[in-house]
Amino acid sequence: MSKIKKVLIVGGTHGNEVIGVHLIEKFERYQNLIYRPSFETLTLVGNPKAVAAGRRYIDKDLNRCFNFQELGNETPANSEYEYQRAREIKYLFGQKGQKPIDVTVDLHSSTANMGTTLILDNHDPFNLQLAAYLSSVQPMLKIYSSAASGRNQDSLRSLGKYGFGIEVGPIPQGVLYAELFQKTEALIYAILDYLEQYNQNNIPPMNRQLTLYQYVGTVDYPRNENGEIQSMIHPQIQFKDYEALKSGDPMFLTFDGEVIAYEGASTVYPVFINEAAYYEKSIAMCLTEKQQLTI
């Protein structure tokens, strides 16, 4: 078992998800909070220009810029600010960079009712064991696997050997909620504590059962022939992230008051329902399958 040497905590990968930004400021002010004896904890504001502008990004979503094949060296095709920033971050913290990172923890928030969610991009035993531990100490935590979504190809958290996203919500962009600030903070400390014990070969007791919500696809808003949205999330599923959606259940409500039902054959568990930043990505929600794993 190789030890964890460097952990990177990132806030402000999206400039209008401000809980992470202020947590990074706090950790930089009180470094003792994230100090653990057996590894180095580093901090980063992912997209400082977008933070200053109060926007998700300047030219392009930074959290979709880490496909290293696309990234390469600067060319006219990848000269946007966020590609430049991704190259800087890769140079600093990538596996061939100045301080190669073992574990990246990237802090996000969502307008969807994500509660407190840990995002994994693959089912490596290291990831599942950390998830099982965190579920033991924080029973309300949800574990979302985006392994099938391709996000392990282009996300900032793909930079480290192991990468995790934290998603909290529901919260508007540009806003702080004290409760979600504190929940994010507590989850970070739990992760750091776990990594410390992992390095000490002293992994604490934990549940062996893990509930995983595994990405299977996305659903767009119903649109007209010009691509304009014609429907809203149905009120019955607004804020019902991680709850079962069965064939025939209401899914959308048109502006004219017509109900559009979910017609898939299998029961799914939607997440990221009505995420503000996903309107432009043509995503009304992501669908997941609920799985029980034994670790």
Added chain:
Amino acid sequence: MSKIKKVLIVGGTHGNEVIGVHLIEKFERYQNLIYRPSFETLTLVGNPKAVAAGRRYIDKDLNRCFNFQELGNETPANSEYEYQRAREIKYLFGQKGQKPIDVTVDLHSSTANMGTTLILDNHDPFNLQLAAYLSSVQPMLKIYSSAASGRNQDSLRSLGKYGFGIEVGPIPQGVLYAELFQKTEALIYAILDYLEQYNQNNIPPMNRQLTLYQYVGTVDYPRNENGEIQSMIHPQIQFKDYEALKSGDPMFLTFDGEVIAYEGASTVYPVFINEAAYYEKSIAMCLTEKQQLTI
């Protein structure tokens, strides 16, 4: 009593408050919905460039650009896109414009728990009577008077002889909630129905008692010497718009977990608590006094 001849409904004065934008689209598609026999109902997307960009504004908040003294003719000092747009709107709908408006209804949404709020800028009997009528048919409606705030000097709704704002929330920027869409729509129809009956000299029965929340000032977030925010809205008052705040009640929570209490002598009723767009305006909340009026 002079009759109402022209009513203007405006959505998208702020480009990321999208309920109004989609309601205007709906009204333009189904004009019968807003047709009333005794007056003309016009519609407008306030800030189409900001709507396309998914932002509150491009250069400057359009809803602060209608101070006609500042507005004047274009000069280097007021050449921003929103000043240009305000001049266009004034030319179209101002009191000396092409279609001078009697009543403006401007549709907004807020990340604060504003429920369904009607905003008045002065206590003209016409405004109070409309408010009393709407309170009778929609008992949950809140009436907020910004008469003392100066907003009757610079807001888009100051364009008409009479002007009203509708504020619904809590809802993130850039997001549709079906329930608030339908509540906004119902309130618009109630206003149009009232104006029709007003023109017919057939004002319907209504409560004579009106509860008014009257603006008295704003409170900023506690900041450090560099002007950076150091505190969040205290969880006990998050979503508690229109509820009493007494001396000694928690108001903010610092990033370090310290409680900051409200220290004013008189009981106040905060509104716009944690409105995303007001961080840059140095407003954590607006304070109001609760008044009972007899109409």
